[in-house]
Amino acid sequence: MSVAVITGSAGLIGSEAVRYFAAKGMQVAGIDNDMRSYFFGPDASTEWMRKQLVASTKNYEHHSLDIRNQDEILRLFQRLGANVSLVIHTAAQPSHDWAAKEPFTDFNVNAGGTLTMLEATRRFCPEAAFIFTSTNKVYGDAPNSLPLLEQESRWELEKSHRFAEKGITEEMSIDQSMHSVFGASKVSADVMVQEYGRYFGLKTACFRAGCLTGPNHSGAQLHGFLAFLMKCNMTGTPYSVFGYKGKQVRDNLHSSDLIRAFDLFFEKPGSAQVYNIGGGRFSNCSMLEAIAMCEKISGREMKWEYVPSNRMGDHIWWIGDIGRFQSHYPQYQLRYDVNAILREIHEMNYERWSTA
Numbered sequence: 001m002s003v004a005v006i007t008g009s010a011g012l013i014g015s016e017a018v019r020y021f022a023a024k025g026m027q028v029a030g031i032d033n034d035m036r037s038y039f040f041g042p043d044a045s046t047e048w049m050r051k052q053l054v055a056s057t058k059n060y061e062h063h064s065l066d067i068r069n070q071d072e073i074l075r076l077f078q079r080l081g082a083n084v085s086l087v088i089h090t091a092a093q094p095s096h097d098w099a100a101k102e103p104f105t106d107f108n109v110n111a112g113g114t115l116t117m118l119e120a121t122r123r124f125c126p127e128a129a130f131i132f133t134s135t136n137k138v139y140g141d142a143p144n145s146l147p148l149l150e151q152e153s154r155w156e157l158e159k160s161h162r163f164a165e166k167g168i169t170e171e172m173s174i175d176q177s178m179h180s181v182f183g184a185s186k187v188s189a190d191v192m193v194q195e196y197g198r199y200f201g202l203k204t205a206c207f208r209a210g211c212l213t214g215p216n217h218s219g220a221q222l223h224g225f226l227a228f229l230m231k232c233n234m235t236g237t238p239y240s241v242f243g244y245k246g247k248q249v250r251d252n253l254h255s256s257d258l259i260r261a262f263d264l265f266f267e268k269p270g271s272a273q274v275y276n277i278g279g280g281r282f283s284n285c286s287m288l289e290a291i292a293m294c295e296k297i298s299g300r301e302m303k304w305e306y307v308p309s310n311r312m313g314d315h316i317w318w319i320g321d322i323g324r325f326q327s328h329y330p331q332y333q334l335r336y337d338v339n340a341i342l343r344e345i346h347e348m349n350y351e352r353w354s355t356a
Helices: 012-023 035-040 047-054 070-083 097-103 103-124 180-198 225-235 254-266 287-298 323-327 338-354
Strands: 005-009 027-031 060-063 084-089 129-135 148-150 155-157 203-209 210-215 239-242 250-255 274-275 284-286 303-305
Touching: 005 012, 005 070, 012 027, 012 047, 012 084, 012 103, 012 210, 012 254, 035 210, 070 084, 070 103, 084 103, 084 254, 097 103, 097 180, 103 129, 103 180, 129 180, 129 254, 148 274, 180 203, 180 274, 203 254, 210 225, 210 254, 225 239, 225 250, 225 287, 225 338, 239 287, 250 254, 254 274, 274 323, 284 287, 287 338
Parallel strands: 005 027, 005 084, 027 060, 084 129, 129 203, 203 274, 210 250, 239 303
Antiparallel strands: 148 155, 250 284
16 A cells, blocks of 8 residues: 655644545555644644544554654654655744744754655655645745835735736745744755755655645644634634734635645656745735634634734745646646635634633
8 A cells, every 4th residue: 555654744734634645545654743732832732633633544653753863764764665655744843933942953853854854765765756845934034025015904015016916936036035043944944855856856846835724723823823813813812913013914725725736746746846835816814804804703803912023034925826836737726715714713613712
């Protein structure tokens, strides 16, 4: 049986991938040691999802391994061998703010852990497709130099700019900008994934995502924008908006839309590919707009405060152009916009959060 190895398997993207590829009939080896609870506290733990997956997913095998542990990762890959046809690497330290507190941990997880996964793939299953969940933060704060205009509820790009119609393409430079410590560690991983494609010929892809979201997200203040926002609304927890007048814009991609993109690459892999992936013009919102949507969906007023200082290296406006991926896989279309995402988050977490 063909094997998929998925890191961060109890997280938002990992758990979606586990269920998707198990349903396709693949054996799935999940790697997740719940470091999210170390990063963001017990409320962000993914242990609840691990239990769900183990209990309900056929052909799933969980491994509580640290991706920084080269010996254990190599041992697992050696055992699985050439049966591995797909590696999806989603495990990461995902927060700007947290990375600045422990730069060694951040870099060793994001860059070192990715190198470990790549080398294990090269040694034991070099024909496997290797998919890396990268980030738009590899571009640093370069998007903030775009000609942005302030509107009533959001910042927006000047209509004459080449990125205005569909969003920012992969042509944007990753150099000469502030990335944050987190962004720099993800750049290192991103470039290494490309290099294992070019230098060693592995079938690799970097998916540079905007905000990834969905009902399975263990959202926390430092990571998990829409899920945490809706959780705060439903539980009456105060929410803090940092800088840019609350008009900063993000595109938002449902986890299932991302996994369908992964599957298309898996079925027809390239090498050293780089794709911006996100909600694009179809699914995006500002903070103010997201708060208004949460209030309308839940029927509850949001408790929130504005903090004038923005997070260092944070984007004012990010809408990614997914046109390059669609040019390679023209059948790909997004299914969830922001409103649909928030409604699903509300519906699927209502019992858990409304009684919190």
